[in-house]
Amino acid sequence: MTIDDLEAVYEIECASFPQTSWNIESFLRELTANQFSYYFVIEKEDSIVGYCGMWLVIDQSQITTIAVSSREQGQGYGRQLMQHAKSYAEKSADILSLEVSVDNEKAMKLYEKEGFLYGGIRKDYYGPGKDAHVMWVKLNE
Numbered sequence: 001m002t003i004d005d006l007e008a009v010y011e012i013e014c015a016s017f018p019q020t021s022w023n024i025e026s027f028l029r030e031l032t033a034n035q036f037s038y039y040f041v042i043e044k045e046d047s048i049v050g051y052c053g054m055w056l057v058i059d060q061s062q063i064t065t066i067a068v069s070s071r072e073q074g075q076g077y078g079r080q081l082m083q084h085a086k087s088y089a090e091k092s093a094d095i096l097s098l099e100v101s102v103d104n105e106k107a108m109k110l111y112e113k114e115g116f117l118y119g120g121i122r123k124d125y126y127g128p129g130k131d132a133h134v135m136w137v138k139l140n141e
C-alpha cells in the first residue's frame with residue numbers, strides 16, 4: 001500500500017466498517033510513522049479490490065485490518081490477502097493473531113480455513129455489547 005492508494009483504500013474501508021472505519025490520517029500514520037506496520041493491497045485490472053494490514057513486532061504479528069470491496073467478495077481475494085500476510089509474518093514471527101466480531105461469520109470462515117484457532121473473547125472490543133473473538137495461527141508449521 002502506498003500513499004497514492006489511500007483514496008481507494010478509504011472507500012473500501014468506509015463501506016466495510018461503517019461504524020468503526022479508520023480515517024485517511026490513520027492509514028497515513030501506519031504507512032509513514034509506524035516502523036512495525038506492513039500494509040498491502042490486491043489489485044484487479046489496476047484497481048484496488050482489497051487490502052490488509054499487520055503489525056510485526058519481533059516474534060509476534062497481528063492483523064490490524066482486512067477488507068475486500070463488496071463487489072469483489074467471494075472470489076478468493078480475501079484468501080490471497082491472508083495467505084500473503086501469513087507468508088510475510090512467518091519470516092520472523094511464530095504466531096499471527098487477530099480480533100473478529102463474534103457475528104462476522106464470513107470473516108471467521110476465512111480465518112478457520114487459513115488455520116486460525118479460537119483463543120478467547122474480548123468483551124466489548126468493538127463497543128458496548130460488541131464482543132470479539134481472538135483468533136490465532138501458529139506459523140512455520
Ligand SMILES: CC(C)(COP(=O)(O)OP(=O)(O)OC[C@H]1O[C@@H](n2cnc3c(N)ncnc32)[C@H](O)[C@@H]1OP(=O)(O)O)[C@@H](O)C(=O)NCCC(=O)NCCS
Pocket residue numbers: 016017066067068069072073074075076077078079080099100101104105106107109110113
Ligand atoms: C472477510 C472478507 C475479507 C473475505 O474476503 P473475500 O474475498 O470475500 O473472501 P474469499 O472469496 O477469499 O473467501 C474465503 C473464504 O471466506 C468464506 N466466505 C467468503 N464469502 C462467504 C460468504 N458469503 N458466506 C460465508 N463464508 C464466506 C469462505 O469460507 C471462503 O472460502 P471458500 O471460497 O473456500 O468457501 C470480506 O468478506 C470482507 O471484506 N468483509 C468486510 C470486512 C470485514 O469484515 N473484514 C474482517 C474484519 S475482522
